[in-house]
Amino acid sequence: MSKTSSVQAYRAGLLYFHADPAFIERAHAWHEDGLLVVENGKVRTAGDYATLAPTLPPGTDVKDYRGKLIMPGFIDSHVHYPQTDMIASPAPGLLPWLEQYTFPTERQFADPAHGAQVAEFFLDELLRNGTTTAMVYCTVHPQSVDAFFSASEKRKLRMIAGKVMMDRHCPDFLCDTAERGAEETEALIQRWHGRSRLLYAITPRFAPTSTEAQLQLAGELARKYPDTFLQTHVSENKEECSWVKSLFPQARSYLDVYDRYGMLRPRAVYGHCIWLDESDRARMAETRAAAAICPTSNLFLGSGLFDFEQADKAGMLLSLATDVGAGTSFSMLQTMNEAYKVARLKGSYLPAMRMFYLATLGAARSLHLEESIGSFAAGREADFIVIDPQATPLLARRSANTDSLEEQLFALALLGDDRAIAATYSGGRLVHARAQG
Known part of the structure; x- marks a missing residue:
């Protein structure tokens, strides 16, 4: 030069x-x-x-x-860096897949050296596939977040990540308490959010693995730190939706569980959103929370087909995501490939121009980062x-x-x-x- x-x-x-x-x-x-x-x-x-x-x-x-x-650069709005080593693991559905592969794999991230090694490989894969920003799930271990952000900071990347909060319905070796999860999350926010090009996401894994006390504390953190992000899963498959209904019978819907705790807001990104109803979609549009569409993951686990037509009708914010490791590729191009087929199977059509928008400016708008990326x-x-x-x-x-x-x-x-x-x-x-x- x-x-x-x-x-x-x-x-x-x-x-x-x-x-x-x-x-x-x-x-x-x-x-x-x-x-x-x-x-x-x-x-x-x-x-x-x-x-x-x-x-x-x-x-x-x-x-x-x-x-x-x-x-x-492509923006991946929903991906799990600890699941890199278990990508392409066979299972008959989401819940057995979590038990057989995900939780044992995530246990290893108690070791900071392991987290650092996986983070380096993960970032190499993102960049090799043209992804310059990702919204990333770590594990319950604070050191997994430190490892990811340290690797990202060294490379001067724009990344968003957070420690998973999970205090029930999981193995003892991954189980938080509501209070400890909130305390560790707040300490990580103060350590990493806004440092270099890094941003923090409050990350309850999904409603079934959080008690009401933990969801309450997550919502309080989201209000206390309004410029942070929030990420979780919602309405991925029917079995999961039924489980949530049994655990939260007072809630109108799966999405309403989060809404009751103040977790629908700008910079909140919800993975999957397959089995939402009309009221759910309207509520997401109203609150400017965003859907991360994960077609390779949804097809791999047989979870269902995202309804682009109804989401657009409601005016929801949309983005594409790989959801590795249930997702089967780090490539946003391969993710577009599957998104196109999902749309066709639901009776709608995704032009290529729209798919590239959803992986770039559309994702930036979903993250409310369009002034930066x-x-x-x-x-x-x-x-x-x-x-x-x-x-x-x-x-x-x-x-x-x-x-x-x-x-x-x-x-x-x-x-x-x-x-x-x-x-x-x-x-x-x-x-x-x-x-x-």
Whole structure:
């Protein structure tokens, strides 16, 4: 890089969004020969190469990615880093899967060294797949959070994470108390939230594994620290919903359990949301809580099919998520692949443009972070990826026969995976480059 300029520029096809394509006809910006200009880790400007190139300061290094696409980094709104080592574990359903694989795997995170090693691998996988921000579940162990945030801080990544709160219906070796869980959570908030590019998420695992006392304390923390995030699971499968009904008979619905404790608010993200009813969806839209849609996980566990049409009708905030380890891929492209099929099975249709929106600006809006990430508006953090339409022989052949940007994006979503990510940048720094075979 030239020492005569603090500005870097990247030439390629540029794609980013300013609205949801489901509701606005021209919701994206596309520059076939574009230039992304970065200064001090943030977007300075983005647009046509011919217009912007003459305005670059003398000595600006221009990285030439012509033939590829540059877009904002993917945002994964629901993923479990401790479950990395148990991805693709067979089980007949969610609850036996938790008992046979999840809980024993999470037990190992009492060891800080183990947590640190898994965190490093997990972050490598995210970046290799073009994911620059993730909303991450740790385990009940505070040291699992320290390990994850330490690894993220070292790499200067924008990450959100939290310690799982769980004080019943789980093995003794993972069981918190309501008070200890809240105390440890508050200490972690004070240690990590807002430090570097890190943000904290209050994380009750799901209603069945929390007593009313724990949910009460989680809600109190959410009110005390309104700029923190909150993440949990809701309405993933029918058996789970029945269990919640038996445990909380006074609640109108599974979602209402959380609502009673003040846990529906902006920056609250609910994984799955498959078996919501009309009132639930309206309540989520009203409170600006968001749904993290996890298609590979839902298909893997046979949980059900997310209803995009009803969610859009209600005006819910939506994003896509991998949900590793029930999810079967770290790739947001593979997640789009499955989301498209889920929508078709429910009788609706997801254009590729919408899927890429949901993995970028849509996710940023769901997290209420659209002023920081998710687009190339001036001043946004320069988290972006370089996608290669010729990454595999089949993808290259299909790309050569596309007639529109929508067709090209659809081919990437249906045929792409980690191999399609040529490079990943975080805060303007190259943090992953695909090995050249």
